[in-house]
Amino acid sequence: MALISLEHVTKAYDGKPVVDDLSLNVEQGELFVLVGTSGSGKTTTLKMINRLVEPTSGTIKFAGKPLTSYPIRDLRWNLGYVLQQIALFPTMTVAQNIAVIPEMKGWSRQKIRQATDELLTMVDLPPAEYRTRMPSELSGGQQQRIGILRALASRPKVVLMDEPFSALDPISRTQLQDMLLQLHRAMKTTVIFVTHDMAEAMKLGDRIGVMHSGKLLQVDTPEAIATQPANDFVADLFKGAQANQGLQVTLSQLAPFAVKVTARHTVGGNLTLAEALPLLDAHETLQVHTDHGSFVVNTHSVVAYLASAFVDQNTETE
């Protein structure tokens, strides 16, 4: 039985449907990504699941029972929520923010403290140092880590994430994506994740739902979406993502474009382009160490690689 199921759900504002007759099942333990351009109805769909938005028609079920059959506060305590704006409460410390729902659930102080410390440790923020920090003292990436912990703290059945990483810089975004995958693997929490970034969807999703103009175009695994797109729209979205993914390749891929100069700064071959670009900017040349040997790259190597990738992609579609 699906943990969350949407049955013919429509949400209309002034008669115009934003979400149009949408049906979807999300299974226990999966990381489901809803991807779509802005205005596709993905965020509205997400907000209907925790009843921040009420559907105009159709039924949404949680564990087999309609949402409306649960007391709304109990329901929400079981549906963690992560916002794009992060929205850590600015007057509370990190620990107090994480404890928001456990406190309402009436956990003992000791249990809250223990859970908080465990969670902080899991995301590499030493509790002793970060527990009493205020949100304003954290970087954007650190803030959203706490945002995710706040949603996970009371061990909800499902966590809803509304474009949680789109306001972050590329490096933090990659780190948090990795962290999310790790947490998901460790905690097996069901996650419904909304994004407009196809590359992010491909990286994170066990399954992906592609939305456009309020309709669900395709629901499938990333591989299926890549190999058998349901229509041109899905295919274009996927291709756009690949272009962006250029920056996610590791430096080891740049071996064919090595240059014959010396470099003072040495890095590992598993560094992504996104991570390496700032270093290149600072040092002009980088010595790359891989398992298969060592070579030197500069900005020309990067441009040459991206150009070849771009050509490859275009020849594929012809």
Added chain:
Amino acid sequence: MADLWRTVAERHGELLNALGQHIEISLTALIIAVVIAIPLAVWVQTHSKIAAILLQVTGVLQTIPSLALLGLLIPFVGIGTVPAIIALVVYALLPIFQNTYIGLQDIDPSYEEAADAFGMSRLRKLFKVELPIALPVILSGVRTAMVLIIGTATLAALIGAGGLGTFILLGIDRNDAALTLMGALAAALLAIVFSWLLNLMQKVNWKLSVGAVAIVVFGLVGTQVYNWATAPKETITIAGKLGSEPDILIHMYKDLIQQADPDVQVTLKPNFGQTSFLYNALRTDKINIYPEFSGTVLESLTKPTAAQQKQVAAGKNNYPLAQQLLAKQGLRYLKPMAYNNTYALVVKASFAKRYQLKTISDLAKIAPSIRAGFDLEFIDRQDGYKGIKQKYGLQFKVDSMDPSLRYQALDRGQINLTDGYTTDAQLRQYHLVALKDDKGLFPIYRGAPLMRSRFAEDHPHLVKALNKLANHITEKQMQDMNYAVSVRREKAATVAHRYLIRHGLLKEAR
């Protein structure tokens, strides 16, 4: 500056007392305003139309001149602390309401969304998320309100609520800049200290702040309860208008009453305010006794018919008529003292001696060489300079002059005639004489204790005690006593007591 220090040193007891009253009035008003404005602002968050109306209303309330507001409140709640606090609350509402409303409105909607999505109840969201985020804005509103209240509370003295305004009014009345300055500076310092305290509250843990406020509230309530619980079985409140003369008189009343009935507790409210405040206070039992003048009774407190007015036309004894008209209002006017505190034409003693001046008529022989400085009101009054021209046929070269300047001008010889009052301390201070009103131009102002008839009936022994003052105290004696208090800075209580002992009205060993 030296004057200021001397004044502070002399009056530190009164200053502390007034400061206490000022803080009590201000804090009570502030707390009430907070208790009204903040919940209201929270409530209207979801009623934007009502919010717009309330913002308008509180804005309009703020524009009412404070004096007018105090005046408007008197018919409803009388005088004293209550109307003062109401007026201050009215002023404090706008800044607190406005800041709370705006502070809550301006909260980033994503915090609200997060709070909702986490299943917070309305109240939990308010106390855990919204109020803490809006707190700095709310507190800045409270701070604005508090500075406003502490400043405006100086006006409370006008309606007998006491506070630092007493010194300001008294200073203006006695032309004593040091006294006014002391009141004003103390009020300003108080505003600064409280502003600083609020700042501090904002920085420390807010549970601590709430605790501190709770202690203050408890203290205020506790003081009231203690006062109420320990009050003796009967308290008689005697008030006096602004100035040294009423102050001396009410101390005499107190001495005489306590001699007649040692069990009774007498509370004095010196410098209580203007005639109408005292009159209203008496009629609403806020005070029991105050000294009033017969001329004032006929002029301001009663409406004599034209025939009656003619009957007591200027210069004739008007006390019996005043007593008769007051009786119709249910007020008892006891027997009057000897002196007549009325307008007078005043010259230097040396000047009077040189030209052998005893009466106003005597001025006729030197009228052309006289240079007079009169108060604007005196120039215009029928029983002032106009009457002098008509009744005495005198015409001087006249400069209009502020009352506070005229005696100094006379002393320096810039003028050689001015208007004054027969019991003014300055007559003695500058060696001046009041010329006798031989044609009876000026109305008679004879002073006597005024009280409600019912009070008089219930306390015949006190009436008897107060009537001992009848036909005592001459103009010269009153002048001397005023001089002792306002120039020599003796205590009114001392001066009053000395007079009563010296004239056998009070037994020495009391």
